[in-house]
Amino acid sequence: MNHYENQLVKSNHTRWVRLAIISVLLCMVIGAHWLTPVSTHSWHGIHLILRLLFFIPVVLAAIWFDLRGALIVALTTTVLYLPHVIIQWEGQFGENMNQLAELVVIWLSALLTGLLAGKEKSALLQVAATHEGAVIALVSALDAREHDTELHSLRVREYALRLGRQLDIGDHELGVLGQASLLHDVGKIGVPDNVLLKPDSLTEDEWRLMRAHVVIGKQILQPVSFLREASEIVYCHHEKFDGSGYPRGLKGEEIPLSARVFSIVDAYDTIVSKRPYKSEVAPAKARQKIAADAGGAFDPHIVEAFLAIPQEEWEQAGKVV
DSSP states (O other): OOHHHHHHHHHHHHHHHHHHHHHHHHHHHHHHHHHSOOSSHHHHHHHHHHHHTTHHHHHHHHHHHHHHHHHHHHHHHHHHHHHHHHHHTTTOHHHHHHHHHHHHHHHHHHHHHHHHHHHHHHHHHHHHHHHHHHHHHHHHHHHHHSGGGTTHHHHHHHHHHHHHHHTTOOHHHHHHHHHHHHHTTGGGGGSOHHHHTOSSOOOHHHHHHHHTHHHHHHHHHTTSGGGHHHHHHHHHTTOOTTSOOSSSOOOGGGSOHHHHHHHHHHHHHHHHSOBTTBOOOOHHHHHHHHHHTBTTTBOHHHHHHHHHSOHHHHHHHHHOO
8 A cells, every 4th residue: 555545544534533523522412402401591591502512513524524514514403403493492483583593603604614614725735735846846856966866765755654654653754754755865956066976986075075965955954844854854864773874973762763764765775776886686685685784774673664564565665656
């Protein structure tokens, strides 16, 4: 199951949970309203308060399901509430009109909140799509600069998300991991071409320039509010579990979890991909190399999770781009 299929399953589960919440609230309010006596003044006051609670399911439906959901809840409320208006207040014209007016207000609230919630969601989705498009364009430009790494960033994002789900990383953290995976090499924009594109081994001074890309990457991303968390992963993605990485020589759990996840899938894609300075390696051999470096470059627990994922899934994830 790829990232988008997994998100669809989660979305369907969330929809059912939200629908259950609205249904329970509606039944509780309707039930309490039906069962509350109307014969005394004090009970009538409680009756009025309960009537106001009808707005809660309507507003929740508007937020979670937009206009259609809000109108369906308003209709359900009307069907369940109208008999109460007729039976318990039979012959009391003023009270009948008062409660019918309440139903009209509920319908108006459903209409207004549904429309506003729908517009707000559309605006947020448009902003998110713009952000995603800008990031993808930047990544494509960076990958094009390094002719041999085309689609590398897109592949490692899919790999990182798959491994993150295997480790039960939360949705927010997965989103940040996805951003960082796409932008992990953004700092290479500050590395000279004669170093970045050099086909031969780098000198020590050239390696110093190359290693600076993680610092530059953090400096580029940190001022952008929605990329601030991702900048920390970009900064740490070349740290190694045994402390031999850079730029700070962090060790073990000092390295952010998402950076430890990313380092494995980044290495996997680099190993299996053909580059001017190396031939491609069979996926099975790549898995052996990563397993052999557990406790060295990589977190053993995360390596174990990586190896638990069937090779066919890695191959599928690499094709989605």
